[in-house]
Amino acid sequence: MPHKTPLQTLQDLAKTRVDDATRKLGELIASERACEDKLQMLRQYREEYRARFLSTAKGGIDPNAWRNYSSFLLQLDEAITQQERIVDHSKHATATGQKHWTHERNRAKAFDTLSHRQHLQELQREAKQEQRLSDEHAAKHHQAQPDE
Numbered sequence: 001m002p003h004k005t006p007l008q009t010l011q012d013l014a015k016t017r018v019d020d021a022t023r024k025l026g027e028l029i030a031s032e033r034a035c036e037d038k039l040q041m042l043r044q045y046r047e048e049y050r051a052r053f054l055s056t057a058k059g060g061i062d063p064n065a066w067r068n069y070s071s072f073l074l075q076l077d078e079a080i081t082q083q084e085r086i087v088d089h090s091k092h093a094t095a096t097g098q099k100h101w102t103h104e105r106n107r108a109k110a111f112d113t114l115s116h117r118q119h120l121q122e123l124q125r126e127a128k129q130e131q132r133l134s135d136e137h138a139a140k141h142h143q144a145q146p147d148e
Contacts, residue, residue, distance in 0.1 A: 007114060008115070010111050011111045014104070014111045015108055017107070017108070018104045018105050020104075021097070021100050021101040021105075024097055024100075025094070025097040025098060028093050028094040029097075031093075031094075032091055032093075032094045035090045036087055039083040039084060039086075042080045042083055046076040049073065050073060053073065056069070
């Protein structure tokens with residue numbers, strides 16, 4: 001098994017970090033969507049409940065039922081406000097996760113670029129060595145031939 005260079009080790013570590021950041025970002029995006037879906041559901045439920053309340057109120061409603069409807073609408077409003085805060089927090093976490101993923105990806109790209117440059121330098125060294133050996137061989141071959 002070939003020996004790993006320090007740069008290859010750094011590349012492997014950077015790839016692992018990108019993979020982890022990608023997985024985490026996916027989780028954050030999924031969580032944000034779930035929070036937004038819950039908020040949308042709460043808003044929709046509130047509108048349906050409000051419509052039911054107005055429909056019932058048109059036909060006449062006793063004070064106790066009025067208080068119950070009003071109280072429940074206030075509870076729904078509080079739940080919506082709380083869920084809006086959760087959505088904002090989730091969006092912030094997703095944005096932070098996006099920045100982290102971008103940072104890790106850029107870092108991995110930098111190591112890949114260094115590795116590519118190192119590989120090109122190695123190829124150039126090998127080409128120079130081959131050229132030098134070829135030149136030496138040609139010179140020896142030329143010296144070995146008798147002058148005519």
